[in-house]
Amino acid sequence: MWITNGSLSGHTPxxxxxxxxxxxxxxxxxxxxxxxxxxxxxxxxxxxxxxxAIGAMPxxxxxxxxxxxxxxxxxxxxxxxxxxxxLLPGRVAxxxxxxIAVYTVILAIAFGIAADSDLAQVSLINYLWPIWMVLLxxxxxxxxxxxALALAGALLGFAGVVVTKGLETFSRPPSSLLPxxxxxxxxxxxxxxxxxxxxxxxxxxxxxSTLMFFLCGLLAAAVGAVNGEWARIASFNGTALxxxxxxxxxxxxxxxxxxxxxxxxxxxxxxAVLAYFVPVxxxxxxxxxxxxxxxxxxxxxxxxxxxxxxxxxxxxAESESTESG
Numbered sequence: 001m002w003i004t005n006g007s008l009s010g011h012t013p014x015x016x017x018x019x020x021x022x023x024x025x026x027x028x029x030x031x032x033x034x035x036x037x038x039x040x041x042x043x044x045x046x047x048x049x050x051x052x053a054i055g056a057m058p059x060x061x062x063x064x065x066x067x068x069x070x071x072x073x074x075x076x077x078x079x080x081x082x083x084x085x086x087l088l089p090g091r092v093a094x095x096x097x098x099x100i101a102v103y104t105v106i107l108a109i110a111f112g113i114a115a116d117s118d119l120a121q122v123s124l125i126n127y128l129w130p131i132w133m134v135l136l137x138x139x140x141x142x143x144x145x146x147x148a149l150a151l152a153g154a155l156l157g158f159a160g161v162v163v164t165k166g167l168e169t170f171s172r173p174p175s176s177l178l179p180x181x182x183x184x185x186x187x188x189x190x191x192x193x194x195x196x197x198x199x200x201x202x203x204x205x206x207x208x209s210t211l212m213f214f215l216c217g218l219l220a221a222a223v224g225a226v227n228g229e230w231a232r233i234a235s236f237n238g239t240a241l242x243x244x245x246x247x248x249x250x251x252x253x254x255x256x257x258x259x260x261x262x263x264x265x266x267x268x269x270x271x272a273v274l275a276y277f278v279p280v281x282x283x284x285x286x287x288x289x290x291x292x293x294x295x296x297x298x299x300x301x302x303x304x305x306x307x308x309x310x311x312x313x314x315x316x317a318e319s320e321s322t323e324s325g
Contacts, residue, residue, distance in 0.1 A: 026266055033262020033271040039255035041281040044123035045289050046247035047111035053240035055232040056112030057224025059247075060105065064217030066248025071210040071257040085210045092197065092208050099193020100212035100256070103186040105219050110186070114179035116290050120283045120298050124161065124305060125183040127279035130272055131157040131305075132191030134312035140199050149311050157308030163301035194263055204264050209256035276309040 050059030075085060088096070107126060114122045131154055138150065197208070224230050262271055280302040287298065 029261050029264070029266035030271060031262075031266075032258040033266050034274060036255040036259040036262060037271075037275055037278050039250040041278055041285060042246070043107075043251045044111065044119065044126070044282045045285050046243055046251055047108050048114075048119050048286065048290065050240070050243045050247065051108065051112035053243060054236055055224060055229035056108045057105075057220045057227065057229045058233050059240070059244060060108045060220040061217045061224060062244045063248040063252055064213045064220065066245055067252030067256070068210055068214050068217070070249050070253025071207075071213070074254070074257050075207070075210065080205045084205045085207065088206060088208050088211065089200075089202070092200065092202055092206070093211070095193050095196045096208035096212040097215060099189050099196075100209055101216035101219055103189040103193075104213070104216050105223060106182045107186045108220065109223075110179040110182035113176075115175060118175075118179060119290055120286045121161075121301075122179045122183045123282045123286055124279045124298075124302060125180050126187050127282065128157055128161065128184065128305065128309075129187040129191040129194075130275045130309040131312055132188050133195055133272065134309065136191055136195045140195050149314055153308045153310070153312030153314070155308070156311060157305045160301040160304030160306075160308060163297040163304060194259075197260075198263060202264065204261055207257060207260040209260055213252055213256070273310060276306040279305055 046063075047056070047059075050056065050063065053059065072082070072085065075082065110122055110126075111119065134150065135154060202208075280299075283298055283302050
């Protein structure tokens with residue numbers, strides 16, 4: 001962003017000073033979002049390891065308890081009122097329930113039922129959400145994109161998903177598309193929530209993620225009871241405890257709280273570009289933990305998804321640059 005000095009002839013553009021409080025706050029918020037993205041690289045491994053240790057829903061329920069405790073503690077340490085975590089506008093609460101609680105539950109189920117050979121692919125499909133954010137931004141944020149770049153980005157991203165599935169997808173039916181479909185729906189719900197809280201200009205202190213993860217924990221507990229997964233809690237051990245604490249404190253507690261700050265106050269373009277690299281890192285982590293999940297099309301597909309999302313965001317950036325000129 002450029003600041004124009006009206007007192008100079010010709011309106012000479014000047015970069016904002018690093019001493020500018022608003023500029024400093026934006027940089028801090030952007031850094032918060034980067035922290036969130038770093039933790040989310042571990043979401044796939046956490047879901048997979050937790051599901052295999054004690055079941056997807058018990059793991060998610062206990063992780064939500066740790067996550068809600070963590071984000072509440074952060075909120076208190078930042079001297080915000082506790083009631084701001086629960087007294088949300090109605091539309092924000094509804095969007096958050098589907099965009100956070102429902103999204104997280106179906107993603108946990110997807111990772112729990114997916115075969116080890118499909119884990120990296122499910123993770124990549126989930127990380128189509130940056131492309132969904134770009135497309136939803138066109139419709140909901142009043143952005144005027146360059147259509148050619150936007151369509152190219154979306155098609156390239158979805159082509160990347162096909163590549164990760166492998167060319168054999170066209171010669172034989174896959175074992176199960178259910179985890180992939182669930183990840184795709186979840187990615188859409190999360191992207192829609194992120195776009196809506198920006199559109200509605202929700203205040204930073206009105207972070208809906210804490211309340212939504214409380215509801216997410218209740219929903220996961222109920223689903224686990226129906227599925228009979230709580231019987232597996234008898235196998236609880238040190239490994240299960242590690243993944244519960246790691247996921248609760250990091251990808252849930254710290255990451256979602258930091259994301260709410262970053263998406264509302266930070267440099268959205270920079271955050272979006274950095275988000276496109278999350279699926280690549282996540283796929284590498286899953287390949288490291290589950291070597292059998294690595295397929296020949298994994299890395300080319302990851303690169304295509306990242307490139308497609310970048311093109312989609314570039315279509316908005318070039319449009320804004322043209323209008324400002």
